[in-house]
Amino acid sequence: MRIRPAAATALLAAATLSASTLPASAHAADRTAPGSTTFSKVVVNGGKDIVLGLTTKKTVTITWTATDPDGVAASWAYLWHGPDTDDADGRLPGYPPAGTCAVSPTDRTTSTCKVSFGVDAARDFADNGLVGTWKVLGEAQDTNDDWTDVDVAGTTRFERYSKITVNASPEPVKAGRTITVTGSLTRANWERGTYTGYESRPVQLQFRKKGSSTYTTLKTVTSGGGGTLKTTTKARTDGYFRFLFAGTSTTGPATATGDFVDVR
Template structure:
């Protein structure tokens, strides 16, 4: 937790009204800094932020700011890197004004929210940005002292993935071998395209015709260029699909089921 002059953060303030932060800066008060707390920090509704090469997505951060003197304004944004001074990514790049609502039951507590657009083309220009990001939260109290917590919460920003499937021959005689092929790819933010994702476990699943439930048959590992290839026996009419559960840097993907007629 740290405290700085108010004037330094007017560009990313989430205000209680349409007004902006006062221009007058006050000396840091360690006691006031320690009294401000942040809790219930939630990014994107608690879900991962999964981005394709050209994805544009609205992301919301909500949090609670509390100070014995009451909160005049509060702000929050995402950052990536070893620390805030050496961050290699900040979202949003130009933090917008958000809103805070004072609790009717407790005037020292405010519920705050800020929304912004994440544009993969503009905001994530290298793949190393995939993974865990941190939330910086700050607040100004009614004495015009303000506090920031560099890590008030976390969020995962991931590269989106795709997986395809093709089962053949179609139709096939019962007991014969079915060849199931496909490809696992993921967003390459640097090239602006999807590229093969090699060496990842992908599950082959089957759903019997007339059923709504898929069952796991086996797990295969993606090869060169993300290629997938395996075999299974033809037993009954149904759908085959590949399912990738994702990683710390890449979102999950499920192929649409490919139907095979067994005769």
């Protein structure tokens, strides 16, 4: 359900009070007509997905451009999740503040706006179902006190933070012998408050030769039960093995710290 911010309500009240001193003809103006404000260049978190662990706290910024033929008096933007605004199961921030807007010095009809707010994973994300696409609701009041609401002025994504580990053995090993590489892929489970295995996900096994700065992909393996990873490869030269997970639409990427193997 849409909730008009307190600042907007205060502005509306002030406008109503001012209108009470106007001639009767002025009261006949249509105050319920939809506004003409358009929203563009809506960017959340600098265009990057927002990845949250179990206790992540971060500041998220929304920037946008609001344009109205009569000029923009004030504008708001907030994030919501769900099938529609009436049945939203999440809204950030909980009580949206007005954006800070600056009128273009060359075009009085256009304002650039920004709002920043805190996101606390432990407080705001207790349900794994909140992962994925969130929409930006844009709202504006023009200088004639007409209001415009756009339910989906933009979008962003929230993802669950992932972790990946690696262990290559035996160490040291003779050239040509088999090396077993194991590890695990887990991700934040907001409902349980812990990291749980991420199964059936493709993960790359990579190798970096000693003295080099570049990793090469040797093969792709699939995470098993509980997110376990296990594969084998041949020992050829000294170097580092690591697992790399590219991420999904619900889970951020993860890269293990390389595990060095001495080949003799």
